[in-house]
Amino acid sequence: MWEPPVQTATTRHDVVTWGASADQMGQGTADRGYRLVVRTSAAGSDLRVRLSNAFGDRPLTLDSVYAGLQSQGAALKPGSNKPLTFDGSRTVTVPAGATAWSDPLPGSLPAGSNLVVSLHSPDAAGPATGHWMAMQTSYATQGDHTAEVSAANWTETTGSWWYLDSVSVRPSNPATGAVVALGDSITDGWASTTDLNRRWPDYLARRLQKAGTEVKGVADEGISGNQVLADGAGQAALHRLDRDVLSQPGVRTVFLFEGVNDIKAHTGVTAADLIAGYQEIVRRAHAAGMCVVASTVGPFEGWSEWDPAGEAVRQEVNQYIRTSGEFDGTADFDRILRSPYDQARMLPFFDSGDHIHPNDKGMQAMADSVDLASLDCNR
Helix, strand or coil, X not given: CCCCCCCCCCCCCCEEEEECCXXXXXXXXXXEEEEEEEECCCCEEEEEEEEECCCCCCCEEECEEEEEEEEECCEECCCCCEECCECCECCEEECCCCEEXXXXXXXXXXXXXXXXXXEEECCCCCEEEEECXXXXXXXXXXXXXXXXXXXXXXXXXXXCEECEEEEEEECCCCCCEEEEEEECHHHHCXXXXXXXXXXXXXXXXXXXXXXXXXXXXXXXEECCCCCCCCCECECCHHHHHHHHHHCCCCEEEEEEECCHHHHHCCCCCCHXXXXXHHHHHHHHHHHCCCEEEEECCCCCECECCCCHHHHXXXXXXXXXXXXXXCCCEEECHHHHHECCCCCCCECHHHECCCCCCECHHHHHHHHHHCCHHHHCCCC
């Protein structure tokens, strides 16, 4: 439940406490409401949400947006559900291709909260924007029930986040920063347990909360099937970098863990191609004042698209990541996940069963291997 805000004399800035990559969903539905459950990382006051119409072909009007705390399912904690405004208005119209931030909501929000954003559009139509593979149960309804605390009218479930792509807070420590995890389905959490926040960025967020680091915010900007170089399952990392990463508030470090989908797509992508993509991400992140920590690409022999040629590219890319010195820090998820008996394969203890996606234990091992000091970076 929100508490009265605490005033400080020091200038404070917003920091992303949750994020999810925007992508094109199905068609928008008029008079539709969504009650979206998200997990915060950094604590702070003055909550703001960012609504996205990035893939819409017409303006999106939302006439009621609320933020509260989850009690159970679609039910909210009494007294926690508060209306959000946009430039002082309860209604906001987001142009096609654009995003809109809410006004700050007074009061504090703890770290590790199940925040619930309820929103309603009277006339949504055309392509909707959202994040389809949330690994989190959210809720839907017809009509405007956003102000209700009860779950009575929220009888439908959805496994996606609709129109919401970022949440920020204003931490009490003005030096607090955030890390954005830029990746594919492994970062997005596929094969982790739904509703338990066991994606590797979730485990990382829990480590950061307990650590003596100024980096507390974590935004998970993974998209299942995503590639560094080519559009397909979501826009390529290079094409969504500005919106999903560089525009997020308070980001200190980008954690880059992507490339396996480029390799296994059999489109002729070489190690040099991928390295050039990584170098462009580093250049643009550095120009925005952010550091880049990169991880090696994990093993995937046993997955249907694996072949020796792709494995050779992976090994060459990983050697570059480990030794080039072009990143501000590195992690070695390949070393953590691979079997000591066959280094092209995942250790069975960490394998979800499909030989490319780690299970919950693998996700935790990845997060535990990250050098937290490398994220606490300044440029």
